[in-house]
Amino acid sequence: MQAAIVAIGSELTTGRVTDTNSTWIERRLLALGVPCSGVVVCPDELGVIQDAVRFECAHAGAVIVTGGLGPTDDDLTRQAIAALLGVPLELHSPSLERIEAMFRAFGRTMPEINRRQAEFPRGADVLDNDWGTAPGFAVNVGSSRVLSVPGVPREMRAMWERHVEPAIAKLAGVAPGAIAERTLLTCQIAESSLNERVGDLVPRGDPDVEVAYCVHDTIGTIELTFRVRNHGDPAAAKARVDALATAARERLGRKVCAEGAQSLAERTVALLLEKKRTLAIAESCTGGRVAAAFTAIPGVSASLLEGLVVYSNESKTRLAGVDPELIRAHGAVSVEVARALALGARAGAHADYGIGVTGIAGPGGGSPEKPVGLVHLALAAPTGAVEVATRRFPGDRARIQILATATAVDLLRLALEDDAGN
């Protein structure tokens, strides 16, 4: 069985939003061992949506439809699929009650317009949604199963886990372990270097083994996934994928910063908590992103004491205790100031670790000696020793900030791995 995707929303066909939902779903399908036969992206137009769903139902046994389930006039998925089936929309009372309760929980009355989110094509199975007001639904179109979920990525992913993946696995007759998979997360290495170092581990022309690289563009890490399909022998597939992961780890060494679904920040926070270490941050060019990377992780408050966004020179001195003479002599973007920021953050908060970041994120402010992209990153350790890394990151302001943030977090991860703990 193959699966296909229909992504609905005029924001996806007018260049506003890139359809990253489908990329995510494709990866999950692959991990399930179900090939994706294609994606149709279509605008909020009744006829086009019908044609798209009909088209994909001709190619795939399961069709995942994302988007078009909101309460507004341009949310047409419910209507389009009802029209395709030639059935009316019918109110599903339990869903209506659920939506009303959601609004009540926030002290609001449900606007009348949201009522339509509880209407589904007659005969549909409703897929409940605990993460938003729009329930999904599933219907049969010919011999295909059509599963419709919201387009909001957060909701789509939660609905995938609860409803879609189990349904597709059942349809495809996929047993757990049909595909053995191992994912390594890497940091501070480029995709091309990664490919050069480990690409040859996977034999060319073997359809049962593959390696995939997934660049986390907004985080600054790259995911390396090995997949081995089994033919009735899950243990052999698992052994093979483990051997691949072990060989890749040997070649990549400490460029591997985490495994599985864990992010770099999650791994680093887990290490902080495990080693009972505290942290303070003083950052300039990353402007709060380093602190935000840590505070995105629940439970970090036991370790993260504070962050200083020392944008002005005056604040570098007053908040992080950087000697103004140091700034005068070496400039705010210098190894010396990075070091002083890390030490100052650590001392001010009485933390075990201090992170200091200073650099030129651009687009302005660069010079031949200190070009845009130059960033100094410092880590003050529990011993009081300071390590400084100097990088020249490529790309625009956002890219430089992202890569500098990942590097700062990764320096702490590396130090914590060698830390005996408190």
Place this chain on the structure above:
Amino acid sequence: MQAAIVAIGSELTTGRVTDTNSTWIERRLLALGVPCSGVVVCPDELGVIQDAVRFECAHAGAVIVTGGLGPTDDDLTRQAIAALLGVPLELHSPSLERIEAMFRAFGRTMPEINRRQAEFPRGADVLDNDWGTAPGFAVNVGSSRVLSVPGVPREMRAMWERHVEPAIAKLAGVAPGAIAERTLLTCQIAESSLNERVGDLVPRGDPDVEVAYCVHDTIGTIELTFRVRNHGDPAAAKARVDALATAARERLGRKVCAEGAQSLAERTVALLLEKKRTLAIAESCTGGRVAAAFTAIPGVSASLLEGLVVYSNESKTRLAGVDPELIRAHGAVSVEVARALALGARAGAHADYGIGVTGIAGPGGGSPEKPVGLVHLALAAPTGAVEVATRRFPGDRARIQILATATAVDLLRLALEDDAGN
């Protein structure tokens, strides 16, 4: 006339690569006034490519096909379109000579495999490519014009400029200004409320006018776009879209935070710079995101003095001067502490404005009196007056942080709009 896109390549249907080519093309089509009727993304499979091109030719007068023009066995676009037309592939000698010359220029002999890049469906018009070895081609399929170009983004864009855009403009008989468009950005309003307030401005069933809502999920704002198609009268379309935008602005009032392509943070930073005001931030549950929202914008260093991520209670006192008694009496998540954070940030940095944020981002830490999602946001103004907004945001930790950040930035935007300046 509408245009559609077929994006070919198994890397696009296996989650390796997100199809950003189509986003780029959609924007260019929109600017040309030619609506995009949809995108089909399909794997390197002969039958699926044929079906996809046939499907889009049924919807659009022009179909742009990207990818599948390389020299390897899995590059099947030439074959698929020839099969669709029922014609053979024929060698195009000038293209072969051109490809051979390209290899010679790099001191290499053309591998035999590249010969197939000079083969096109009989009757095709060849689109020369100065940026890579793969020429494109154009054919008529029924009443549609199919334009096939390489998938490498750099080559695709160069081919678009030279060949595709002129061809589509001619087919569509497009004059500049064929579509008039106005975009309003909103904050602190839900999509459903937005639709309720302005949805009826656009007459149902009028194909020339549309309104689209685009939720910026990672920012916490919603974009509202009105589009009016003209039929040879650009001035009338512009007048009509302007009237729609004016009416929407009247109904939405200050929920409109920016216009056009400007983001909420860009607009707020522009106001800070225009009014010559400085800013300091003390944030707890948003953990650096408010500072990061501002520091993402180039030039903000003239206004943003510093940010404090006061995660521990001790740091709220030491860095932002919050009276420990206040925390003891009301708790760290309280109107009083939010107010003290805003005042403390402002006073410490001698800034004009101070932002203070404290709340419960979850998943833990909530209670019946102070549930997850409760956030107090305070803005200290140049006069020293403090305004506090209390919200209960829905969703998970990330969503609560995103919405709290947008609200904090928006409170400053609102105050700056009323600020006579320094």
